[in-house]
Amino acid sequence: MKKHMTVLFVLCALLLVLSPAFAAGTKEEASGPVTLTFVETMTSPSRTTQIQELIAKYEAQNPNVKINLVSPPYEQADNKLTLMLNSNQELDIIEVRDHTVKQFVNNNKLVDLTSYLKAWDQGTDLLPLTMTAATTVNNTPYLLPQFFFVKGLFVRTDILAQHGFTTMPKTIDELYKMSIAITGKAPNQYGFGFRGKGSAFKISDILILSDVANISVDNIYKTTDGAFAFTTPAARKAVAAYVDLYKKAVPSDGINWGFNEQVNGFISGTTPFLVQDPDTVSMVAEALDPSQWTVIPMPVGASGKTYLDYGFAGLGIPTTSKHPDLAWDFISFMINAENNADFCRAYGPLPVHTSTYANDPYFSSGVYKSWEIEMSDPATYVFVKYPLDNPKYPAWAQVQEQTMQSLLLGSTTVDQAIKSWEDYWK
Amino acid sequence: MKKNTVFSIGRFVLLAFYVLAAVFPLYWIVVTSLKGPKEIYTMPLQYLPTSATLDSYRKLFSFSSFSLYFRNSLVVALISSLLAMAVSILSGFSLSRYPRQRTKGILQLALYFTQTIPTFLIMVPIFTMFSKLGWVDSTGALMLVYVATVIAFSTIMSKGFFDRIPVSLEEAAKIDGCSMFQSLFHVVLPITRPGMAAIFCFAFINIWNELFLAVMLLMSNDKMTVPVALNSFISKAGISWDVMSAGIVIALLPTMIVFGFGQKYIVAGLTEGSVKG
Amino acid sequence: MERKFYRWMLVPALLFLTAFIYYPVLRGAVMAFQNYNLFDLNQLRFNGFDNFKAVLTDPHIKFAQILFNTVVWLFGSLFFQFVLGFGLALLLKKPFAGRGIYTAFVFYGWALSGFAIGLTWAWLFNGQFGLVNDMLIRLGLLSQPIGFLSNPNLAMISVMIPNIWYGVPFFGIMLLAALQSVPNELYEAATLDGAGAIRKFTSVTVPYVKPTIVSTILLRTMWIVNFPDIIYAMTNGGPVNRTNILATQMINKVFKEYDYGQGSAIGLIIMILLFAYAMLYLRLTEKGGDNL
Numbered sequence: 001m002k003k004h005m006t007v008l009f010v011l012c013a014l015l016l017v018l019s020p021a022f023a024a025g026t027k028e029e030a031s032g033p034v035t036l037t038f039v040e041t042m043t044s045p046s047r048t049t050q051i052q053e054l055i056a057k058y059e060a061q062n063p064n065v066k067i068n069l070v071s072p073p074y075e076q077a078d079n080k081l082t083l084m085l086n087s088n089q090e091l092d093i094i095e096v097r098d099h100t101v102k103q104f105v106n107n108n109k110l111v112d113l114t115s116y117l118k119a120w121d122q123g124t125d126l127l128p129l130t131m132t133a134a135t136t137v138n139n140t141p142y143l144l145p146q147f148f149f150v151k152g153l154f155v156r157t158d159i160l161a162q163h164g165f166t167t168m169p170k171t172i173d174e175l176y177k178m179s180i181a182i183t184g185k186a187p188n189q190y191g192f193g194f195r196g197k198g199s200a201f202k203i204s205d206i207l208i209l210s211d212v213a214n215i216s217v218d219n220i221y222k223t224t225d226g227a228f229a230f231t232t233p234a235a236r237k238a239v240a241a242y243v244d245l246y247k248k249a250v251p252s253d254g255i256n257w258g259f260n261e262q263v264n265g266f267i268s269g270t271t272p273f274l275v276q277d278p279d280t281v282s283m284v285a286e287a288l289d290p291s292q293w294t295v296i297p298m299p300v301g302a303s304g305k306t307y308l309d310y311g312f313a314g315l316g317i318p319t320t321s322k323h324p325d326l327a328w329d330f331i332s333f334m335i336n337a338e339n340n341a342d343f344c345r346a347y348g349p350l351p352v353h354t355s356t357y358a359n360d361p362y363f364s365s366g367v368y369k370s371w372e373i374e375m376s377d378p379a380t381y382v383f384v385k386y387p388l389d390n391p392k393y394p395a396w397a398q399v400q401e402q403t404m405q406s407l408l409l410g411s412t413t414v415d416q417a418i419k420s421w422e423d424y425w426k
Numbered sequence: 427m428k429k430n431t432v433f434s435i436g437r438f439v440l441l442a443f444y445v446l447a448a449v450f451p452l453y454w455i456v457v458t459s460l461k462g463p464k465e466i467y468t469m470p471l472q473y474l475p476t477s478a479t480l481d482s483y484r485k486l487f488s489f490s491s492f493s494l495y496f497r498n499s500l501v502v503a504l505i506s507s508l509l510a511m512a513v514s515i516l517s518g519f520s521l522s523r524y525p526r527q528r529t530k531g532i533l534q535l536a537l538y539f540t541q542t543i544p545t546f547l548i549m550v551p552i553f554t555m556f557s558k559l560g561w562v563d564s565t566g567a568l569m570l571v572y573v574a575t576v577i578a579f580s581t582i583m584s585k586g587f588f589d590r591i592p593v594s595l596e597e598a599a600k601i602d603g604c605s606m607f608q609s610l611f612h613v614v615l616p617i618t619r620p621g622m623a624a625i626f627c628f629a630f631i632n633i634w635n636e637l638f639l640a641v642m643l644l645m646s647n648d649k650m651t652v653p654v655a656l657n658s659f660i661s662k663a664g665i666s667w668d669v670m671s672a673g674i675v676i677a678l679l680p681t682m683i684v685f686g687f688g689q690k691y692i693v694a695g696l697t698e699g700s701v702k703g
Numbered sequence: 704m705e706r707k708f709y710r711w712m713l714v715p716a717l718l719f720l721t722a723f724i725y726y727p728v729l730r731g732a733v734m735a736f737q738n739y740n741l742f743d744l745n746q747l748r749f750n751g752f753d754n755f756k757a758v759l760t761d762p763h764i765k766f767a768q769i770l771f772n773t774v775v776w777l778f779g780s781l782f783f784q785f786v787l788g789f790g791l792a793l794l795l796k797k798p799f800a801g802r803g804i805y806t807a808f809v810f811y812g813w814a815l816s817g818f819a820i821g822l823t824w825a826w827l828f829n830g831q832f833g834l835v836n837d838m839l840i841r842l843g844l845l846s847q848p849i850g851f852l853s854n855p856n857l858a859m860i861s862v863m864i865p866n867i868w869y870g871v872p873f874f875g876i877m878l879l880a881a882l883q884s885v886p887n888e889l890y891e892a893a894t895l896d897g898a899g900a901i902r903k904f905t906s907v908t909v910p911y912v913k914p915t916i917v918s919t920i921l922l923r924t925m926w927i928v929n930f931p932d933i934i935y936a937m938t939n940g941g942p943v944n945r946t947n948i949l950a951t952q953m954i955n956k957v958f959k960e961y962d963y964g965q966g967s968a969i970g971l972i973i974m975i976l977l978f979a980y981a982m983l984y985l986r987l988t989e990k991g992g993d994n995l
Contacts, residue, residue, distance in 0.1 A: 037645075044661030045489050045669070048647075069647060073658040076641045079958050082741045083550065083642070087557040103961070106743040188831075196853065197941055253830025253850030255942050256858075260664035261831070270831060283663055286463070391742055394960045399763045405943045409855065420763070437794060441805070444791055447868065448809045451823050454834055458826075471837045517716035520709040533713070540724055541925040542977035546953050547970035550963055551730035552723065574723035577716050579922070606708055635816035637932075653816055665822070674819045681814035686807045693880045 033063070036092040036327060039070045039084070041077035041100075042313055046282075047347050054343065058333050065326060067093075085109045088320050092327040096143040096316040101136055102389040104316070110142040111317040116328045117141055122336055122353070129375070129383060130352040133312045137389065142316055146335050147349035149277040149311035151206060151298055152370050154193075154284065156272035158292040163189075169273075172207055172299045172306075176241060179249035179273055191249030193265045193274035196257040196408075201400045202309060203275050208238040210301025220307060220384040221425060228425065230418045234302060239407075239414050246408050255405055266293075277311065278371060279348030295367040297374050297381065307384045308374065350375070392425065399424055452678075459483065459671035466667050482672040489669065491648070492655060492676070499634060499652040500680065502565060506572040507629040510580050511622055513573065518584020519610060523593065534585075540578040545638055553642050563645035571639055576629045583628065587621030588614070620691040627688035631681050652677045734967040741961035754968035764944055764952065773948040775859055776866070776934075777927050783867045785920065788874025795875070796882050813872035821936025824865040828852055828937070852938050855945045862934050862946050869933070870923065881915040882908065917988045924984075925977050949973050 040051060048071050055067045072080045078100055084091060086107060096104060104110045113134070117123045126134075129148070134141040153175070155168065160178075163185045169175035179191025195203045209215055211234045214224040221229045229235055246254065251270070253261075263280060265271035267287045274280075275298070284293060300306045315331045317324050333339065337353040341360050344351040350363070350371055357363050357372060364372045374381040387393055403420050406412040412420075458466055459482050461475040486492050524530040552571060553562070561567035591614055599609035615622075637653040644650060650658075656677060659670045738750045759766045795806065812820075827834045828851040836848035851861040885908055893903045931950035934940065940947030940955060947955075949969055956966035 042662055043658055044663060045659060045666065047661070049489070070645050071647050071658065072641060073654060074661045075657065076638070076958065079961070080642060082961065083553055084557075084562075084645075086741065086744060087554055087562075089557060089562065103742050106745065107741075108745075197939060251830060251848075251850070253848070253853045256830070256850060256853030256938065258664070259662075261829070263664060264832065268831070279663055391740075394742060395962070398955055398959060401941065402763050402944055405941060409943065411943070424763070440790070441794055444787075444794070445805060445809045448812055448872075451820070451827065451865075451868070452811070454827060455819075455823055471832065471834065513715045513719065516712040520712035524709050525706055536720075538921070538925075538981065539978070540720065541922060542929070542974045542981070543724065543728055544929050544950060544953060544970045544973055546957055547731040547967055547974075548724065548727035550734070551727035554730070555727065570719070571723050574719040577719050578724075581716055582922075631814050635814075635818075637816070637818060653818065656816075656819070667826075670822070674815075674823070677819070678811075678815060682807075682811050685811060685814045689806060689810060689876065690803070692876055693883065 033066045034323060034326060035066045035068055036323060036330060037068045037070060037090065038093040038330070039072070039077075039081050039091055039095065041072070041074070041081055041095045041097065043071045043074045043077055050343055050346050054334060054339055057339075058330060062329075065330070067330065085318055085320070090320055090322060091318045092321040092323055093315055093330060094318055095146075095313055097313045098133070098136070098311055098386075099388055099393070101142055101316075105137045105142055109318050109320070111319055111321070111324055113141045113144060113317070113328070116332075117144070120332055122332070125337060125353045125355050127352055127354050127357075127375070129310060132383075133310060134314070136385070143314040144316070144331055144335050145312045145314035145352050146340065147279075147313050147344065147347070148352065149279065149313075149349050150308055150371060150374060151203070151275050151277060152295045152367075152374070153298055154266060154274035154276055154280070154293060154295050156266065156269055156293050159189075159269050159272040168296050169299050172210060172301050175273060175299045176245050176249070179245060182272065183249045188270055190251050190265075190271050191273060192245055193262045193271040193276075194246060194250040194254035194257050195259075195262055195275075196255040196405065197401055198258045199397055200404065201397065202311075204242060204404065206275070206298065206307060206309070207301075208235060208242055210306045211235065211238040211303060212301070213303040215303075215307050215382070215384060217382065217384050219387045220309065221387060228422045230421055236414060236418065238301070239418065243408055243414065255408055277348075278350055278368070281348050281367060282346075295370045297370045300380060305380055305382050307382050309386060310383050387425075390425075396424070455671050455674055458667060459675050461668075463668040482668040483676075486669045486672045486676070492673065494648060495650045495652050495655040496676065498565070498649060502569055502572065502651060503630050503634045503680075506569045506576075506633050507626050509569070510573045510576045510629045511626045513577060514580035514584040514625055515615070515622065517577070517581045518586075519588050519614070521581060521585045522588035523596075534582075537578045537582055545575075549638060549642055552639070556643060562643060563649065565644070565649055568640060568643050571643065572633045572636065575636070575639070576632055580625045580629055583625050584621065587618045587624075591617060623688055623691035627684055627692055630684050634677075634681050731967050732971055734963050735971045737964050739962075739964040739967070741963065750964070754964045755972070758952075758965055758968050758972070764947070768944050769947050769949055769952055772859065772944075772946060773928060773950075776863065776946075776948050777924060779859075779863050780866045780870060780927055781920065781923060783863075784870035784874050784923070787867065788871045789878050791871060791875040792878035792882055795879050810872040810876060812869055813876075815869070817869065817930060817932030818936055820865050820869055821933040824861075824868075824933070825852065825937040828861050853942050855943050858938055858942055858946045862937050865933050865937075866927070866930070870927070873923065874919070877915065877919045878912070881912040885911045921981060921984055924980070928973060928977060949976075 038055075040048070048069070051069060055069060059065060059067065071077075078097065081094060082100070082103065085094070085104065086109075096110065101110070117134075130145050131141070133145045133148070134143060136142075153169075160166075160182070163182055165178060165182065169178050175192075181191075182189060183191045205220060209220060209229055212223065212229055212232050213234070215229060216222045216224050223229055223232060230239065251265075257265070262271075262274060262276070263283060266274040267284065281295070298306045298308065315334060317327045317331070321327050334343075335352065337351075337355050340351045340353060341356045341363075344356075345360075345362055351357075351360075357375070362368060400421070403412065403417045407414065407417040457473070457475060460478040460480070461472065462477070462479050462481055465472060465475060521530065521533060524533070556562050556564075556567055559567075595613055595617075596606075596609045599613045600606075604612065635653055636651075637657060640651045640654050641657070644654070652673075656670065656673045659666045659673065735754055736749055736751065737747060738753065739747060791809065795802065799805075826832070828836075830836065830848050830850035830853060833848070833851070835851065836845065839845040840848065849857065851857050889907050889911070890903060893907050898906065928948075929950055931948065931954055934946050934948060934951050935954055938946045940951045949972065953966050953969040953973070956962045956969060
């Protein structure tokens with residue numbers, strides 16, 4: 001019996017010892033500093049360090065506030081944030097992305113920022129695109145965008161020169177022709193940095209749909225007459241041309257290429273053309289010499305324009321926050337012109353203030369010049385939206401990947417693929 | 427004599443094949459961790475780093491607080507495994523000696539049933555449950571969940587070990603005046619020590635490598651465990667192979683050590699059949 | 704009096720299981736019958752078998768293909784894991800110099816996380832920078848690199864290889880232990896009866912080891928089906944759905960599409976299939992005797 005008791009006692013002791021660890025989850029609202037919880041979702045080790053530096057700066061200026069940064073791994077972060085919001089965890093600042101804003105608003109998780117923006121002295125300095133992005137859902141600003149991810153064309157100028165190419169492609173047609181021409185000029189030399197999996201449609205859509213003259217800015221998959229964009233004759237031709245590009249200018253492995261492989265192809269020189277976002281700049285700059293590469297604006301399609309999707313991420317205030325005003329104070333600090341420019345310089349994507357482009361030479365010179373060109377010529381570089389508020393959007397990536405891969409492998413025809421896409425969006 | 431030599435050579439060749447196949451990915455990871463970031467992506471492929479450097483390891487420990495995460499994982503894995511081991515001693519012994527056959531059968535079925543459950547099915551319900559209890563971002567709560575995830579298999583193993591020990595031992599102890607518990611702890615348990623070590627190893631390795639529950643149930647950055655930290659080297663910009671490979675090597679060390687010491691016991695524990703005296 | 708004692712000893716384990724496994728499984732099962740989609744939770748309601756119907760009749764991600772992949776993944780991996788593991792166990796049965804260190808190196812694979820294994824092998828099989836391609840070319844067996852993970856016909860084999868690599872240590876250890884537990888007297892008796900090596904194997908070793916094999920294989924079956932980590936890290940189910948198993952499709956539904964309703968439905972399907980298989984399997988191997 002005594003041993004019986006001893007074991008029970010030991011188990012209870014163990015539980016008692018562990019139980020303080022349980023209390024750790026609940027908020028300790030002391031009468032001292034206020035703690036704000038900030039959840040980021042586009043986590044990357046270098047970016048987290050930069051955020052921590054900005055937080056330290058803010059805390060130094062505001063000794064009564066502590067910011068608790070939560071950085072879940074990128075692949076699970078959006079999902080985790082959604083779960084946290086839906087179970088009413090007390091969060092104060094959250095990173096909202098283009099594909100999560102609609103969802104958060106649907107579930108009534110975001111605070112309307114209109115009054116805050118009106119009262120903000122830097123509110124008028126924001127790019128028009130920034131306000132468009134902010135009011136993606138219901139024409140109401142539910143987030144303040146912090147970064148823009150817009151595609152540019154990365155070029156290995158040294159490889160092109162090596163094989164006798166001196167001009168840069170201005171149209172998509174030229175890009176395809178050059179990619180195909182360069183393929184095979186040397187062992188393991190191909191032309192185009194293909195994206196086969198993982199939101200591959202973001203890249204293929206630009207190359208294919210830019211041939212269509214009248215794409216609607218509210219939905220890249222619709223023309224201004226309401227037709228499904230891929231069923232237009234121009235798009236049909238472009239899809240066939242895209243498949244042709246894969247067959248002639250891409251290693252067969254390209255169908256499985258994700259971000260890593262795309263960039264590796266560029267860095268190793270196997271594929272001298274790469275369509276990617278500005279945050280890729282630092283990776284490439286680390287691995288290559290400045291004389292070896294550059295970035296040019298995206299080539300235009302047969303329509304004379306190129307349709308660019310403006311990916312964005314920004315900060316919002318959850319409705320469960322007990323300190324919305326303080327949260328806004330922090331947000332307006334993180335995204336003021338100076339901090340935003342610093343952050344973007346270190347991390348890569350495009351900043352959101354007009355003054356930055358006017359005053360900061362970094363963003364209007366060197367490789368960033370191309371993005372500046374894209375941002376300031378709306379007639380040629382048309383910004384369009386994806387149907388983010390359509391409940392069919394989240395599942396589209398997997399469906400498109402399947403049919404596109406099938407098409408590239410030759411198991412489906414162009415018409416069959418287009419029909420299945422049309423059926424999906426009906 | 428000739429037949430034996432042929433067998434010996436054949437055996438040697440096969441053994442060599444097995445160990446080369448086993449070690450070959452590890453070699454690649456170690457080599458990658460010793461190359462600098464630029465060398466990782468060069469062609470033609472470098473089988474050995476041209477200038478081995480510990481830069482990736484330095485970056486690993488300074489960049490992200492990897493030593494903190496390492497400590498977190500050690501604490502979580504050690505405590506959970508010990509707890510699981512302790513609990514499974516009780517449940518395994520009981521299941522082994524349980525008098526009613528029908529209940530025993532049902533209990534065993536219930537244990538095997540838990541192995542059919544995908545983690546993703548219970549992830550959200552556990553998260554919802556914990557957030558109602560205020561247990562989100564609690565290392566203690568995570569440890570309890572881990573014990574629950576390994577307890578079924580631990581019990582099955584434990585029962586197996588106790589099955590091999592004849593009941594006559596306990597009966598002899600009882601005749602000598604021991605109570606049930608005394609006979610368990612002083613007579614039976616010492617013999618199953620290898621088995622218990624085996625259970626500890628299994629539990630430790632499983633818990634050490636668990637990713638998704640840790641991601642979901644922890645919040646604060648300083649509570650992260652090693653798998654979560656490794657996973658955070660994957661970002662929108664792809665995988666940082668330099669720190670990732672260094673991280674995988676470091677993460678492998680404790681499990682290799684536990685396993686290295688433990689495999690003797692695992693094998694011994696599983697073979698323990700006869701009892702001396 | 705004794706029975707009560709045994710019952711009390713079961714309580715801690717049962718508490719853990721009920722609180723953190725059985726109860727959540729029930730809640731998860733309920734989600735399978737709701738349109739639980741994080742995109743818009745305002746419309747949460749029961750939708751009967753709609754989730755199951757959606758999963759089974761999805762026109763783009765064919766369920767038949769997923770099921771086929773799962774079966775190939777399971778039995779292909781299981782067979783080779785077992786055969787190679789058994790071979791290893793036989794080789795290790797007789798002691799030799801340095802066996803301790805050797806076993807540490809040949810078994811360590813099991814201490815790695817599936818995720819790390821998947822990433823490593825994805826790199827090894829890479830169509831441009833992969834070691835496997837490079838070696839095969841240097842050995843003259845290939846003239847051009849192959850896209851192991853992008854070729855629909857090679858992809859499944861390419862993801863199964865790391866899974867086999869990962870499972871061999873487990874079988875090796877289990878079977879080695881089982882082999883070593885066969886009492887020598889049985890072998891001596893068989894020699895006296897004039898039995899040769901092969902006869903000894905079939906009439907002494909195999910029957911003695913069979914119960915262990917039966918239960919180990921059943922456990923391993925359940926673990927392999929519920930092990931999406933390697934595939935997830937290597938191909939994410941592609942190309943063209945050819946490496947997508949039930950468990951990876953579940954991840955897709957949950958993490959990419961936020962559809963916990965359909966994800967849970969797939970989870971239930973996995974459980975039902977495994978349970979049915981286990982019942983069938985145990986009935987067929989009933990003669991094998993008791994469990995581990």
